[in-house]
Amino acid sequence: MKKFNLSVIFFGLALTVFAGTAIAAEVPSDGLVAYYACSGNFDNSAPTSLPQAINHSATFAADRFGNANSACYFDGNESYIEVPDDNAFSIITTGALTVSAWMSPEVLNFKKNEDGCYVHWMGKGEPKQHEWTFRMYNNYLDTCSAADDRNRHNRISAYAFNLGGGLGSGSYVQETVTAGEWIHIVARYDTKTNWIYIFKNGVAKDHDQLNESEYNVVQENGTAPFRMGTRSKWSFFQGRIDDVRIYNRALSDEEILALYNEAAPSSSSSSSFSSSSAEPNSSSSEPQSSSSGDFSSSSAEPNSSSSNATSSSSAEPNSSSSGEIGSSSSGTEKILPLGKALLSPENSGSGAIYRANGQKAPEGVSTRNRAKGTYYKKIRQ
Numbered sequence: 001m002k003k004f005n006l007s008v009i010f011f012g013l014a015l016t017v018f019a020g021t022a023i024a025a026e027v028p029s030d031g032l033v034a035y036y037a038c039s040g041n042f043d044n045s046a047p048t049s050l051p052q053a054i055n056h057s058a059t060f061a062a063d064r065f066g067n068a069n070s071a072c073y074f075d076g077n078e079s080y081i082e083v084p085d086d087n088a089f090s091i092i093t094t095g096a097l098t099v100s101a102w103m104s105p106e107v108l109n110f111k112k113n114e115d116g117c118y119v120h121w122m123g124k125g126e127p128k129q130h131e132w133t134f135r136m137y138n139n140y141l142d143t144c145s146a147a148d149d150r151n152r153h154n155r156i157s158a159y160a161f162n163l164g165g166g167l168g169s170g171s172y173v174q175e176t177v178t179a180g181e182w183i184h185i186v187a188r189y190d191t192k193t194n195w196i197y198i199f200k201n202g203v204a205k206d207h208d209q210l211n212e213s214e215y216n217v218v219q220e221n222g223t224a225p226f227r228m229g230t231r232s233k234w235s236f237f238q239g240r241i242d243d244v245r246i247y248n249r250a251l252s253d254e255e256i257l258a259l260y261n262e263a264a265p266s267s268s269s270s271s272s273f274s275s276s277s278a279e280p281n282s283s284s285s286e287p288q289s290s291s292s293g294d295f296s297s298s299s300a301e302p303n304s305s306s307s308n309a310t311s312s313s314s315a316e317p318n319s320s321s322s323g324e325i326g327s328s329s330s331g332t333e334k335i336l337p338l339g340k341a342l343l344s345p346e347n348s349g350s351g352a353i354y355r356a357n358g359q360k361a362p363e364g365v366s367t368r369n370r371a372k373g374t375y376y377k378k379i380r381q
Contacts, residue, residue: 076238
């Protein structure tokens with residue numbers, strides 16, 4: 001069996017943890033008034049009291065990390081989520097509003113669109129009570145009733161309106177969109193600076209005056225509900241929306257970038273060391289033998305693994321292809337990729353755990369290992 005220089009291992013792990021801390025900015029929480037994570041429910045996860053969301057035929061789908069039932073899915077026909085009116089959803093309440101959301105259009109041409117042009121996939125507004133909205137245009141615009149809009153292929157925009165409607169102030173990004181891709185969109189409305197900004201994937205793409213003299217847009221507090229999947233039920237989005245956050249202030253560019261760089265749930269648990277062993281659970285390319293070593297992935301991708309193991313969604317957990325990492329008198333140790341499958345019954349008592357994905361870990365698994373993430377357990381065969 002190979003020997004290791006423990007000081008080198010500890011130093012390397014320390015550098016990894018330090019580097020991760022240095023480059024990972026925290027998701028902003030100051031001013032967060034609404035957070036809809038769509039992880040198996042439609043509840044507001046922010047520390048605020050808001051009216052309960054009402055679901056209208058929306059379901060759940062995989063999020064951008066591949067976690068099942070962790071994003072809201074809208075069918076493009078009639079499904080949406082509605083939250084009754086609250087001051088927290090209005091720009092004028094504090095004079096600034098930042099709305100952040102991940103969206104993944106399932107199609108590039110929506111069935112129920114407005115004037116053959118676009119859908120409102122999120123927003124607050126109804127007739128005579130318009131405030132703000134997120135819009136996405138079709139890719140096919142030949143039937144668009146407004147000739148000026150026929151060059152807006154898959155444009156994504158953020159608007160603010162007078163309560164009475166009419167022309168609004170807005171900013172947009174128009175880049176190639178692929179059906180099924182995840183896109184992070186942020187709109188920042190700020191009456192103090194008089195700007196609307198739109199960000200795509202952490203980068204500012206456009207900005208325009210919020211109160212333009214041409215349109216004479218003045219922010220007011222209306223009575224319309226906040227909706228996801230539609231705005232006023234004139235058009236319906238087909239695809240997934242996730243991690244909707246609303247702030248009652250203008251987030252900085254750096255904070256918006258931190259929202260885009262938000263890691264997968266598995267990376268929220270920091271690198272851990274086994275308390276029952278003097279040796280760390282190193283991800284060194286050199287394999288180690290340990291009777292109690294738990295391996296956890298620190299990558300943003302939930303299905304990533306250390307260089308000691310490989311994960312495959314098609315691999316059987318007890319496959320003989322798992323790499324041997326050492327031997328002892330009691331048998332050969334292997335690292336088994338758990339993936340989404342569960343271990344076979346004969347191994348259920350060995351302390352092996354599931355890939356969490358929000359599922360409850362088996363009894364006997366330490367609290368540390370109950371956090372979301374991809375985990376591996378050495379099992380004697």
